[in-house]
Amino acid sequence: MSKILIRGAKVLGGAPQDVLIDGGTIAEVGEGLSAEGAQVVEAGGKVLLPGLVDLHTHLREPGREDSETVLTGTRAAASGGYTAVFAMANTFPVADTAGVVEQVWRLGQEHGYCDVQPIGAVTVGLEGKKLAELGAMHESAAGVTVFSDDGKCVDDAVIMRRALEYVKAFGGVVAQHAQEPRLTEGAQMNEGVVSAELGLGGWPAVAEESIIARDVLLADHVGSRVHICHLSTAGSVEIVRWAKSRGIQVTAEVTPHHLLLTDELVRTYNPVYKVNPPLRTERDVLALREALADGTIDIVATDHAPHPHEDKDCEWAAAAMGMVGLETALSVVQETMVDTGLLDWAGVADRMSFKPARIGRATGHGRPVSAGEPANLTLVDTEYRGQVDPAGFASRSRNTPYQGRELPGRVTHTWLRGKATLVDGKLT
Template sequence: MNITVKGAALPGGARTDIHIVDGRFAETADARATVIDAEGLIALPGLVDLHTHLREPGFEQSETVLTGSRAAAAGGFTAVFAMANTSPVQDTAGVVEQVQSLGERHGYVTVRPIGAVTVGLAGEKLAEIGAMAQSRARVRVFSDDGLCVHDPLLMRRALEYVSTFGGVVAQHAQEPRLTIGAQLNEGALSSELGLAGWPAVAEESIIARDVLLAEHVGARLHVCHVSTAGSVDVIRWAKARGISVTAEVTPHHLLLTEELARGYDSRFKVNPPLRRDEDVHALRAALADGTIDIVATDHAPHPVEAKECAWDEAANGMVGLESALSVVQAAVVDTGMLAWEDVARVMSSAPAAIGLLDGYDSPFDVGSPANLVLVDPAARRDFSTADLRGKSVNSPYLGRSLPGRVVATIHDGRPTVLDGELLAPEIVGGRHG
């Protein structure tokens, strides 16, 4: 399908017509192109999520590559990086190629698998990093997310290994011995509620160790879901020192605080936990000044029975693909901390660059792959299960009023969302990403 988007506002504010011919941005329109009226809409480059849990293979009761891809498209994403904590774990070339193939088959987004750092996420022996890097999936991001690579020697070896081909280790920073049984941010509220605390230092100490290891071996380190003001300080220090470290923050850590746990509503149980109001403000400021490089969802679907239970028995995690752009708008755009061109950077070009994903470095340039999302920033909605397109409904935003609405998503020149509605699989097609 050739498309002309009429009158869209680019992130900088200028209005223009955007032409798509044969899956790429073009200088002139095709006379037979389908026209999309974008009056009042902002055109952003397709969003890229560096941290998504698609659950397949092994946990299809929570999510599949298809349902997670549909959720991503509904949220304006055109590419996602699928975390390795599946069953079997994505620790071999065969499994990462399977995940890649599933993404290609469905076509809603580009799916790039993340390889495990250690075999079975057990933290005892390095996984087949080289084989995954050389596979058809060309894995460049490796993570044991959900678990920390806590052994410093293993972490050093992993950093050394990925540096040989320009890859990156994405660390879930959590010292396990400091967080045994942890349920909520450690502080006055956790004591009041009688919940075991998750201290900020458990995150900050691992980040401090790992930036020094990355400096020592000359490797790239990426820090997942930064959640504390102290972590921001460590990363800022490391960047000033010239260490090759990047960092992400989740939408929920930009907006929500530990106070939401007062009702023991397990929708708000997540790892790392929601933190203090002071941490939220520090994270927003760090995203605005570039200390934190990107926003990543940490989309973590769970079946109903894993969340609708007692807090201490509930699984950690929240779904976030469909709500991410609205939450970022609420937290940092509508508050004046970021402009829409900054959103394009932290949610598209920067995560693509960290993951070495081609096609996002020159958005809207003639000849570039046509990945874009049209957003109505003036819209407002009461977020509900009707907004969710994945298998699970464990969203912390249900019933909350959120700004913005994804009107259209186009992946490699093909619409996946039009007029705010997902297109059917037979219309989207596959094998084109």
């Protein structure tokens, strides 16, 4: 059916309203709406949000289809309420040419569970030595505007400056994985009391903070945009806050797991808690939550990092870093930000849809729930609470830190341009 009537939904958490979708567009929003022949979805007071946008997803294809593919990753995204994801460049081969980013973009077009916008590598092969084909990737069919060597830091200041200068010409942004490599050699977890007690190599906060400080100064000097990936420390928050007070064009993201989990969990030696950047302290977690609430941190991004069983079910030192996150992100944000009173649902829409779409220039996404806008929407049962069971994930990988944990909220429906990709919690 081309017409869908969502009845009694709390739009952005407000008073219940009806939303009529006609084709791929929101036709009307109001009370007591009716439409002949429309499919009716009884929202029953569930919260209706604009489709979520993730600026930081690892889809692994091409090259690591054993952990995720564009198909399975976008199915996971739809299950989590996302209508658009930005796919990181650390694939095999690396997405450092127009050909590779177009391949990823076309795969997203073919599968249709959500829009896929490739992120191009900053440097050739993520090696940090020579700029990749930034202009060619931007001018390709994929229209790349975000560039990142995520997984590795662009630690050479000259290369970083050149990248910022280059993307400025077309309004692009460099998304930095802030990790000074010399300060993190052999690091296994956050440097602090727990690492000392466990005898694991420490990952100091200054390794992140020093790169952020350098890059906001470079962005200021060049007059270009820089985005900080997966910010994780209280000190990083203060640097970004200072930079914004100076009018520097910096944006920052935080992951759901850094809003909830701490380095105390590493005492279990369970590699599911091994992630880059590492889980930090309770003090850091609280600082990140406050910074997301006051706007110092702009957005929530999942850093969805799927790994096959054999890469995580091993001893800590040998385990890969990363966690899956697309299917649990909204629940963690509800737990840490909404249920604590730090954000309302309009604030969630801002941090998980409006702003990430604006930073990445995702056309048609992150739009208001109002007449004439594309019908990219997600419906959330905020009263639900249940245990996380990775066996039911749409992702190909199961490396979640939340297995067996009770979390609030469940996405029941997702629409991409008026087409249902998730209905009653089941993929179409």
